[in-house]
Amino acid sequence: MIVPVIVSGGVGSRLWPASRQSHPKPFLPLENGRSLLLNTYERAASLESVADVVTITARDSSFKTVDEYEHYDGGPVRNHYLLEPQGRDTAAATAVAAAYVAGAFGDDAIILLLPADHVILDREGFRAAVAKAAQRASEGRIVTFGIEPTGPETGYGYIEVDGENAVRFVEKPDVATAQSYLESGRFLWNSGMFCFAAGSMITAMQDLCPEILEKSRLAIEKGDREEFDDGRIETTLDGETFAGVPKISVDYAVMEKVKNLSVIRADIGWSDVGTWSSLSESFARDADGNSAIGDVAMVGAHNCFVHSENRLVGLVGVDDIAVVDTRDATLVVKKDKAQDVKALFEQLRDAGHEAHASFPKGRRPWGSYTILDEGPGYKVKRIEVRPGGCLSLQSHKHRSEHWTVVQGVAHIVNGDANLVLEANESTYIERGNIHRMENRGKEPMTLIEVQTGGYLGEDDIVRYEDIYGRS
Structure with a gap:
C-alpha cells in the first residue's frame, strides 16, 4: 500500500x-x-x-x-x-x-x-x-x-x-x-x-x-x-x-x-523549480531559445523567458534574461544571476514592502479581493464572494468601510442591523462596528469596498466568528 x-x-x-x-x-x-x-x-x-x-x-x-x-x-x-x-x-x-x-x-x-x-x-x-x-x-x-x-x-x-x-x-x-x-x-x-x-x-x-x-x-x-x-x-x-x-x-x-x-x-x-532559470527549462522554446507565459512579443532576443500576467511585454535585442511582470511588480534578471533574486526578496521584506508578502489580488476561502486604487487614508477594493461564501464576523480598530453591491445579493450584518442589499444598494460600516457579509445565492456576489482611516493594513481585523476556523 x-x-x-x-x-x-x-x-x-x-x-x-x-x-x-x-x-x-x-x-x-x-x-x-x-x-x-x-x-x-x-x-x-x-x-x-x-x-x-x-x-x-x-x-x-x-x-x-x-x-x-x-x-x-x-x-x-x-x-x-x-x-x-x-x-x-x-x-x-x-x-x-x-x-x-x-x-x-x-x-x-x-x-x-x-x-x-x-x-x-x-x-x-x-x-x-x-x-x-x-x-x-x-x-x-x-x-x-x-x-x-x-x-x-x-x-x-x-x-x-x-x-x-x-x-x-x-x-x-x-x-x-x-x-x-x-x-x-x-x-x-x-x-x-x-x-x-x-x-x-x-x-x-x-x-x-x-x-x-x-x-x-x-x-x-x-x-x-x-x-x-x-x-x-x-x-x-x-x-x-x-x-x-x-x-x-x-x-x-x-x-x-x-x-x-x-x-x-x-x-x-x-x-x-527553484529559480526563474530552472522554471524556464520546463517550457517549450522557439528557434531562438525563448519561452514565455502570457502576452509576449520578441525581436532579436535569444534564450529569454517572460512571465506576463496582465499586459503585453516586449523584448528587443536582449539575451539570457528572465522578465516577470505582475500587476504590481516587474523583475528583470540575468538567467545566470537567478539565484540572487532571493537577496532582492529579502531586501523588500526587511524594508517592510508589501510586495514581498501579498498581491493586489488576494484569494480567500470565501472568494477574492482586488485592490483597485489606494492612497493616503483610503483604499478601494473589488470583493467577490463565491456562492455560499461568508466573511468572518469582524471589526476594525483603525478604518471605516463603505460597501456598494454591484452584482448579486449580499446578506450583511452591520452592528445591530441585518440587511439584504441588491445591486446599486450600499451601507456604511463605522469603525469598530461588528460586521459580516454573506452570499446565500447560487451566483457570485460582487461589491465595491471603500476604506478610509489612518491605517489600512490587511491585519487590522478582529474576528469573532468564522466558518473557516480563522477566528
Missing part, C-alpha cells in the same frame, strides 16, 4: 514577484496551465493502488490547496490534509507524515514523500522508480531518489553513492566542486523525494531525533480533526505543541545519519 504524502510549503523567494508569502511557489503555473502542486498531485494520485493522498501544508493555504485538487480529473481519491500553524522544516513534516500514516494505515504502509514544487517530465519513468523504491521500502530500507547530474549545478544538493548505498549528503557546492562531482561519476543530485515504511521512519526518528517525533505526534493528537461531506479529512496541528518542534531539515536530522538508506537512480526528467 503506497500513501503519497505531498509537502507543500516554502515561500519560493527566488521566484518573486510571482511567488509571495501569501501565494507560495507550489501554486505557480507550468506550461500546461496547471500549478506545480496540481501536477505533483496528479502524478501521485494516478499511481497504481493509491487510494489516499496526504497533503501537509500551511493552515492559511488549505483552501487554495483544496481548490487546486478540484481540478483533478482522475479516479476517486480520499484526501487527508495536515495543516501546519507555522513551518518547522522538513524533519517535522516527515515526522508528522510518518506518525499520521502509521496511525491511519499501519506501520507497514509505504509513504512516498514528495515536495510539491518539482517538475517531472517522464511519468512512466517516475512510476517505475517508485515501484522499485517501494519494494526496497517494504524490505525495511529508507529510500531516496538520486538524479543523474547533467551539469555542474550549484543550486542542488548532492549524494555520494556506492552502488545503491548512500555514502554522504553534500550541501549546495561551488562551481569547481560541482564540476569535480560530475567528473567523478559518484555523485547524484539530491531530489528531496523519499520512500519508506511508516514504521521504518518512526524507528529511525526514535533513535536519531526523538524530540521531533514525539512533539509531532503530540501536535497531531492535540490537533483539531474534521471530516467533510466530500470525504476529505483535515487535521489542524496543535499550534503550541508544533511551535516547540525543532526546526531542522530531514537531511540533517535523519538521512545523513541513518544506516539503512538506499538510493534509486531516477532518470525521470526531474527539475527542482
Whole structure:
C-alpha cells in the first residue's frame, strides 16, 4: 500500500514577484496551465493502488490547496490534509507524515514523500522508480531518489553513492566542486523525494531525533480533526505543541545519519523549480531559445523567458534574461544571476514592502479581493464572494468601510442591523462596528469596498466568528 504524502510549503523567494508569502511557489503555473502542486498531485494520485493522498501544508493555504485538487480529473481519491500553524522544516513534516500514516494505515504502509514544487517530465519513468523504491521500502530500507547530474549545478544538493548505498549528503557546492562531482561519476543530485515504511521512519526518528517525533505526534493528537461531506479529512496541528518542534531539515536530522538508506537512480526528467532559470527549462522554446507565459512579443532576443500576467511585454535585442511582470511588480534578471533574486526578496521584506508578502489580488476561502486604487487614508477594493461564501464576523480598530453591491445579493450584518442589499444598494460600516457579509445565492456576489482611516493594513481585523476556523 503506497500513501503519497505531498509537502507543500516554502515561500519560493527566488521566484518573486510571482511567488509571495501569501501565494507560495507550489501554486505557480507550468506550461500546461496547471500549478506545480496540481501536477505533483496528479502524478501521485494516478499511481497504481493509491487510494489516499496526504497533503501537509500551511493552515492559511488549505483552501487554495483544496481548490487546486478540484481540478483533478482522475479516479476517486480520499484526501487527508495536515495543516501546519507555522513551518518547522522538513524533519517535522516527515515526522508528522510518518506518525499520521502509521496511525491511519499501519506501520507497514509505504509513504512516498514528495515536495510539491518539482517538475517531472517522464511519468512512466517516475512510476517505475517508485515501484522499485517501494519494494526496497517494504524490505525495511529508507529510500531516496538520486538524479543523474547533467551539469555542474550549484543550486542542488548532492549524494555520494556506492552502488545503491548512500555514502554522504553534500550541501549546495561551488562551481569547481560541482564540476569535480560530475567528473567523478559518484555523485547524484539530491531530489528531496523519499520512500519508506511508516514504521521504518518512526524507528529511525526514535533513535536519531526523538524530540521531533514525539512533539509531532503530540501536535497531531492535540490537533483539531474534521471530516467533510466530500470525504476529505483535515487535521489542524496543535499550534503550541508544533511551535516547540525543532526546526531542522530531514537531511540533517535523519538521512545523513541513518544506516539503512538506499538510493534509486531516477532518470525521470526531474527539475527542482527553484529559480526563474530552472522554471524556464520546463517550457517549450522557439528557434531562438525563448519561452514565455502570457502576452509576449520578441525581436532579436535569444534564450529569454517572460512571465506576463496582465499586459503585453516586449523584448528587443536582449539575451539570457528572465522578465516577470505582475500587476504590481516587474523583475528583470540575468538567467545566470537567478539565484540572487532571493537577496532582492529579502531586501523588500526587511524594508517592510508589501510586495514581498501579498498581491493586489488576494484569494480567500470565501472568494477574492482586488485592490483597485489606494492612497493616503483610503483604499478601494473589488470583493467577490463565491456562492455560499461568508466573511468572518469582524471589526476594525483603525478604518471605516463603505460597501456598494454591484452584482448579486449580499446578506450583511452591520452592528445591530441585518440587511439584504441588491445591486446599486450600499451601507456604511463605522469603525469598530461588528460586521459580516454573506452570499446565500447560487451566483457570485460582487461589491465595491471603500476604506478610509489612518491605517489600512490587511491585519487590522478582529474576528469573532468564522466558518473557516480563522477566528
